[in-house]
Every structure is written in C-alpha cells, then in structure tokens.
Amino acid sequence: MxxxxxxxxxxxxxxxxxxxxxxxxxxxxxxxxxxxxxxxxxxxxxxxxxxxxxxxxxxxxxxxxxxxxxxxxxxxxxxxxxxxxxxxxxxxLLKPTTTGANWLLWLAGPLMLLVAAGMGWAFVRGRSVAAAPAEEVLSAEEQERLRRILEE
CATH class of the missing domain: 1.10.8.640 (Cytochrome C biogenesis protein)
Structure with missing residues (x-):
C-alpha cells in the first residue's frame, strides 16, 4: 500500500x-x-x-x-x-515588462487604492467638521396644537 x-x-x-x-x-x-x-x-x-x-x-x-x-x-x-x-x-510573457504603457497597468492598483483612501479620509473628515443641525424650536401656535393632540 x-x-x-x-x-x-x-x-x-x-x-x-x-x-x-x-x-x-x-x-x-x-x-x-x-x-x-x-x-x-x-x-x-x-x-x-x-x-x-x-x-x-x-x-x-x-x-x-x-x-x-x-x-x-x-x-x-x-x-x-x-x-x-x-x-x-x-x-x-508570464512576467510582463514594466516599460511604456505597462507602467499604467502596474500602477493602476496602487493608485486606485490611494484615491479610495483619499476619498474615504475626505468623507470622514467632512462629517466630523460639519456642524450639527440646529434644533428647530416650535412656535407658540405649534406648541398649542401639540398640546391639544396630546390631550386627546
């Protein structure tokens, strides 16, 4: 065996x-x-x-x-x-050359990673810097209407 x-x-x-x-x-x-x-x-x-x-x-x-x-x-x-x-x-060729137009192909992956990381950083940065939305205060008329709805 x-x-x-x-x-x-x-x-x-x-x-x-x-x-x-x-x-x-x-x-x-x-x-x-x-x-x-x-x-x-x-x-x-x-x-x-x-x-x-x-x-x-x-x-x-x-x-x-x-x-x-x-x-x-x-x-x-x-x-x-x-x-x-x-x-x-x-x-x-199993291992293509890194000359001429092939440079674009060799660099496309790392460049896209950098672009995606930059976009992600800008998105997160923009959200942290953005002001929080202000709370809207109800007018006297709206408060009275709300009070009536809650009493029913």
Missing part, C-alpha cells in the same frame, strides 16, 4: 515533465537547458496561467518548437524571446 501511495505521489509531482515530448528535446544539452529556462517564462496562450514548458496544448508545443528553432538558428535568449513577443504580443 505504501508503495502505491509513493508511486502516486511521484507521478503527480512529475506531471509537468510530461509536457515536453521526446521529439522536441534538442541533442545539445546546453541548448535544451536554455530552451527549458526560456520556456518557463512564456505563457501558454490556451492554458493562460501555465508556462509552455508545463502545458500539453498544441499551441504550447508549437511555441516550444519555435523557441528551439530560434535557439538552434543562433539567436540569443533575448532575441528568441523578442521574436516570439513580436509574433504573439507581450501577453505571451
């Missing part, structure tokens, strides 16, 4: 290794390691939150093959990544 549990645990831990097919593996171990390292930073466009190294989707396989082709062609790591980003957009 213990062996069965151990085999099950080992097989569950090894599932990400099943994504890369044997026919994709490069003969040069250095290039293969570079390809593996780079593919861990590229998003599978089908699975969304998996790297292409972990995904079994056909598109992920195509991206893995494309990356390996670029490395075999002599591209540096940045050239290979830039080639894929030019083709598929920056969404393919």
């Amino acid at each position: 213990k062996r069965l549990i151990l085999i099950l645990i080992v097989s569950l831990l090894a599932t990400p290794l099943w994504a890369v097919q044997p026919d994709e593996v490069l003969a040069d171990p250095v290039l293969e390691q570079r390809a593996r390292d780079l593919s861990k930073g590229l998003r599978c466009l089908v699975c969304r939150n998996e790297s292409i190294d972990e995904s079994n989707a056909e598109l992920a396989r195509d991206l893995r093959l494309l990356l390996r082709e670029r490395l075999v062609a002599g591209d540096s790591d940045t050239q290979a990544i830039d080639y894929i980003v030019d083709r598929y957009g920056e969404y393919v």
